[in-house]
Amino acid sequence: MTSSTPEYIPNLSYDSVIFGFSGEKLKILILEYHNMKTYALPGGFVKTNEALDDAVKRGLTERTGLDKIYLEQFHTFGSMHRFKPEIMKRIMEEQGDIEEKDHWLLGRFITVGYYALINYKNVTPKPDFLSDSIEWYDLDQLPELMMDHREIIEKALEHLRIHLDHKLLSFNLLPEKFTMKELQQVYEAILGESLNRANFQRKMLSLNILKRHDKLYTGGSHKAPFLYSFKKP
Amino acid sequence: MTSSTPEYIPNLSYDSVIFGFSGEKLKILILEYHNMKTYALPGGFVKTNEALDDAVKRGLTERTGLDKIYLEQFHTFGSMHRFKPEIMKRIMEEQGDIEEKDHWLLGRFITVGYYALINYKNVTPKPDFLSDSIEWYDLDQLPELMMDHREIIEKALEHLRIHLDHKLLSFNLLPEKFTMKELQQVYEAILGESLNRANFQRKMLSLNILKRHDKLYTGGSHKAPFLYSFKKP
DNA sequence: CCAAAAGTGTTCCTATTACACCCATGC
DNA sequence: GCATGGGTGTAATAGGAACACTTTTGG
Incomplete structure (x- = not known):
């Protein structure tokens, strides 16, 4: 992709907190980048001609195989503390992308947070091209996460707890009956x-x-x- | 500004819904673009090295003269229905900015919505360089607003009503006593x-x-x- | 004394809580 | 029969809503 006709909106990303329920414990879907011991929330970017909500759904489907998931937007994180280009640089180097010095992925990102609540057992998470593994983690046994992803999870959980009554209908967390x-x-x-x-x-x-x-x-x-x-x- | 070293993040904006209280009615700050009969919420853009929250505070101070305002983020709007480049084109033409065909302002924008609640009487709103006037409007007497700004106001009001008890402390709507x-x-x-x-x-x-x-x-x-x-x- | 606004009290009703009781089921 | 889990009942409590009563103030 060239910088003259960018495919993705620069400096803007989304991150999704996917809550899964196993019958007793609440879990979260976390991915690990290749050989990096770097754990992160599944996220992605928005195409220039794509609705924000659609971009998030697309990313989630690619990573979980699940379609028609109800996603709830909860907050947009725009602090400059988020700017840690070294991490992305290492990830890209692992991938073999080392050519461009001012690649758009190395810019500063504002990220829109979404969360979903799904039935754990219906999902076979598949790692995407950037990541090594994608796994369910217990809420109280999360690995150390990159950047502010831990904070994003806390905020998602807060929203989920407050709006539980109104939102549970929309989430397909339980079986039909x-x-x-x-x-x-x-x-x-x-x-x-x-x-x-x-x-x-x-x-x-x-x-x-x-x-x-x-x-x-x-x-x-x-x-x-x-x-x-x-x-x- | 050149496209090689952009000052602002492209495709991303914020819009602020400024609620003001006069003693009996709730009002909203609306601006009108030069000779356009185009009414809009005061909004702006985020510099590439600036925190999102800071950008919103900066814009609000520039337009209201008020500092240290408590702002609450409530939703990010990312639909493609927002994309109406003709409007911005006309605004830029009025300004004399007619040179660039693919100017960053003509792109598609995802906007982060913020709201604030202030004491009407402490404020002397000042129009910025793009706008003709900036005025308080009664909630039930709003002019027709550009794009989805009406929808943004509705959503802000919904949030304000739900979180009133928790948020009123932070807003400086009333006098000290x-x-x-x-x-x-x-x-x-x-x-x-x-x-x-x-x-x-x-x-x-x-x-x-x-x-x-x-x-x-x-x-x-x-x-x-x-x-x-x-x-x- | 009266009108207007402010402070406090009373009653009623509903929602929440804690706990008890009985019912169905398989061993 | 008995242990286990499921459905329903009941009493105590807290909180909200509607309304009445009393107090303060200036004319």
């Missing part, structure tokens, strides 16, 4: 605290967003729970 | 609804963020109200 206990586990994993079973049940039902289906017989020695699904609007 | 009635008028103007006086008083006091001072004798034939100020943390 699920039990009340599973739903509660999602809430507890995200909020990081345990909730009262009886009150949680009542509150969820009072929101009038759940449809009750037949009971689920698991073979366990206890009462069979109802299955629920989200009412589609 | 104010009465409970003045505080209530701010809330009512922002929320767009009237509130019960007795309950509002109790709720505000229960938040434990107000310091009570001496009474204010206005000369009105009624009980003198207490003055309050926000407790500084």
